[in-house]
Amino acid sequence: MTEEKRNPAVSADGAVLADGDGTAGELLIVSTLKARVGGSGRLVLTRKFVEGMNAYAAYWPGPVAVLVSTTDERESNLDPVEVDDATAQFRVEVLPDSVYEQAQRLSRAALVLASVVSKDICLAGLCRTAGVPVVCVSEHSLRTRKQMVEAATSNPLLRIRRKLWESRTERRLCKLAAQAVGIQCNGTPTFEAYARLNPRPLLFFDSRVTSDVVASQEEIRNRSEALLSGAPLRLAFSGRLIAMKGVDHLPVVAEELRRLGVPFMLDICGGGMLEQPIRHRIENAGMGDCVRLRGVLDFHTELVPFIKNSVDLFVCCHVQGDPSCTYLETMACGTPIAGYANEAFRGILKESGVGWATAMNKPRQLARLIAVLHRDRAALVRAAFEAREFAIQHTFENTFRRRVEHMLECCRAWRAGTGAAA
Numbered sequence: 001m002t003e004e005k006r007n008p009a010v011s012a013d014g015a016v017l018a019d020g021d022g023t024a025g026e027l028l029i030v031s032t033l034k035a036r037v038g039g040s041g042r043l044v045l046t047r048k049f050v051e052g053m054n055a056y057a058a059y060w061p062g063p064v065a066v067l068v069s070t071t072d073e074r075e076s077n078l079d080p081v082e083v084d085d086a087t088a089q090f091r092v093e094v095l096p097d098s099v100y101e102q103a104q105r106l107s108r109a110a111l112v113l114a115s116v117v118s119k120d121i122c123l124a125g126l127c128r129t130a131g132v133p134v135v136c137v138s139e140h141s142l143r144t145r146k147q148m149v150e151a152a153t154s155n156p157l158l159r160i161r162r163k164l165w166e167s168r169t170e171r172r173l174c175k176l177a178a179q180a181v182g183i184q185c186n187g188t189p190t191f192e193a194y195a196r197l198n199p200r201p202l203l204f205f206d207s208r209v210t211s212d213v214v215a216s217q218e219e220i221r222n223r224s225e226a227l228l229s230g231a232p233l234r235l236a237f238s239g240r241l242i243a244m245k246g247v248d249h250l251p252v253v254a255e256e257l258r259r260l261g262v263p264f265m266l267d268i269c270g271g272g273m274l275e276q277p278i279r280h281r282i283e284n285a286g287m288g289d290c291v292r293l294r295g296v297l298d299f300h301t302e303l304v305p306f307i308k309n310s311v312d313l314f315v316c317c318h319v320q321g322d323p324s325c326t327y328l329e330t331m332a333c334g335t336p337i338a339g340y341a342n343e344a345f346r347g348i349l350k351e352s353g354v355g356w357a358t359a360m361n362k363p364r365q366l367a368r369l370i371a372v373l374h375r376d377r378a379a380l381v382r383a384a385f386e387a388r389e390f391a392i393q394h395t396f397e398n399t400f401r402r403r404v405e406h407m408l409e410c411c412r413a414w415r416a417g418t419g420a421a422a
Contacts, residue, residue, distance in 0.1 A: 024062040024408065025110025029053065030123055032115045034071040035092070038082045043068065043092055047079035047299070048208055048325075050088065055396065057089035059404035062110065064090040079299065099126070106130055111411050113137060116173050116183070116194065124176050133181040133414040135407055136198075138190040139323055142170045143343060147320030151244040182410035184403055187323030188347025200413065202406045204399050205348070207328035208299065211395045215308045215334030215388055223334070224381045227312045232263035232290075233374055236311040236335075238303055239326055241272030246317030246340065248274055249363040251281045253315060254291050256367035262374045264290060266315065269303060271296045307333040312380055313373065318342050319361060332391035336383035338369055352390040354383050 035043040045068070057064040083092050096102050102123065106112060107130040114124055116138040127134045140148070145166045153159040174197055177183050182200035185191035195201035227233075241247045247268065254266050268278065268291065275293065282291045297303040307314070307330060314330045316339030327348045330337055339345050341357035349355050356373070358365045373380055 024060065024411065026062055026108065027056060027060045027064045027407065028106065028109035028112050029056065029064070029066045030095075030112060030114040031066050031068045033068065034073075035068040035083075035094075036071055036073070036080075040082060042082040042084065043070070043094075044080050044082050045092075047081045050081055050083060051208060051396075052400070053090045054088065055400035056404065059401050060407070065109075066090055066092050067095045067105070068092060069095050102126055103130055106132055111135060111407055111414075113407065115139065116177055116190075124180070128179065133410060134179075135182040135184060135410050136177055136180040137184045137186065138177065138194050139186045141189040141193040141321065141343065142166060144189055144321035147342070148244055148322065151246075151319050152242075181414050182406060184406060187321075187344045188351065189321045189343040190323065191347075200406070200410055202403065204403060205328045205351075205394045206323060206325040207332065207391070207394055207396055207399060208325060209304070209329050209332035209391065209396055211392070211397055213300075213304055214332045214392055214395065217385065217388070219308055220334040220381075220384045220388065223309055223312070224384065227377050227380060232265050233370070234310055234312045235264055235266040235315050235370070236269065236307060236313075237266070237315050237317070238269040238297070238307070238330075239324070241268070241270050241274045241278065243274065244318075244320060244322065246319040246361075247272070247278060249317040249319075249361070249366075250315065251278060251285065251287070251291065252363035253317070253367045253370070254282075254287055255285055256364040257370060258287065258290065260367065260371045262367075262371045264370075264374075266291045267294050267306075267311070268292065269294045269297050269306070304329075304333060307335050311335050312384075313338055313370065315339065315366070315370070316345065317363065317366065318345065321345075328391055328394050331387035332395070334384045334388040336380060336387050338366065338373065340366065352387070354386045354390055 033045060033049055035045050038044040053064065053066055096105060103126045106123065106127050109132055112127050112132055112134045114134055114136060116136045124134050146163050149159060149162045149166065153162060177194045178197040180198060183194055183198040184202045184204060185195055186204060186206050191201065191203045237247065237250055239245045250268060257264050279293055282288060297306065314335050314337045316337050318324060318340060321343035323344045327337065327345065336355055338356045340360045342360060345357055349357055356369055358369050
């Protein structure tokens with residue numbers, strides 16, 4: 001890609017944080033997402049990832065590059081795209097194999113952004129050796145990582161070994177978090193776990209919804225007319241149809257709602273390995289009239305308009321505390337959430353005061369909560385407006401602007417000699 005002069009980074013109050021001529025140097029991002037080589041020879045990543053990298057490039061006053069590993073395996077993510085060097089605002093590079101070449105590449109960066117995961121610990125060590133500041137990104141607490149192992153591993157012995165490995169790795173992750181010049185925590189669980197270890201922690205909530213897409217008050221009022229008229233509740237779930245997302249609990253929720261006599265329509269949006277088992281259970285239970293599998297919807301042109309205009313309540317059975325962008329994206333559509341009280345959703349409830357949670361892995365209890373909300377539809381309408389107000393504070397642009405402001409602050413601290421230990 002050809003280098004182009006970017007606008008200076010600007011803070012929320014309009015102050016210029018750095019010059020726009022590249023004086024901030026290069027932001028180098030070490031990706032945990034592996035790239036696949038597409039049919040045209042270009043690297044295949046996800047649309048969400050590409051949009052995020054372009055957002056960094058929009059606010060960082062200098063060049064932005066991404067280091068990725070490659071794989072022959074297909075990802076389970078729903079939005080793969082080939083990266084076009086001519087249109088991307090960042091440069092993609094394959095992570096070198098040798099430690100020497102890795103160190104050489106890292107040494108040219110002004111700041112490295114790396115995830116607090118095991119494979120990046122060595123890279124962060126190389127950065128310290130080269131005198132390059134590192135800002136860590138943390139997504140999962142130890143508890144969440146163990147929950148993810150529990151959901152994804154059926155072999156009991158393998159499950160035990162993987163959980164032990166996560167516990168043993170935690171000490172090294174905490175050391176990395178402490179040594180970084182700053183840490184960015186996606187969601188409250190990881191913020192509570194690691195923020196105390198670092199002098200410059202930042203809490204953020206991941207979302208792809210831009211400010212122009214957030215539901216308007218008029219859209220919420222229009223959608224609420226059917227809800228307040230007594231029409232069947234319009235429920236929905238969107239995401240990958242895998243065990244970690246608890247999607248196999250959704251048919252149980254639907255069965256209990258039907259038993260309780262609650263009029264509803266549940267739309268399940270997405271694809272994954274559990275799609276056919278869910279379809280069979282719906283058919284065998286004779287619930288085809290009230291539960292629909294809608295497949296994978298394009299996020300911007302199909303899913304967001306659908307959630308904004310046609311969903312009264314989002315049903316979230318996530319069985320672990322993954323800081324899913326689903327929470328903020330749903331709230332940005334002016335749609336409240338009822339779900340399991342995993343640590344990520346509990347954090348959203350604490351910060352926003354919007355939504356309802358029940359005990360983990362209790363789908364019938366979740367259905368009974370929805371039945372209560374069915375009888376108090378005004379509460380759903382109030383929550384819709386409140387969800388929108390919280391999401392406005394955490395739009396895609398606001399989140400990435402704050403993250404870049406934080407990285408520039410970390411750069412200044414490092415140059416002033418007040419950064420974390422290297």
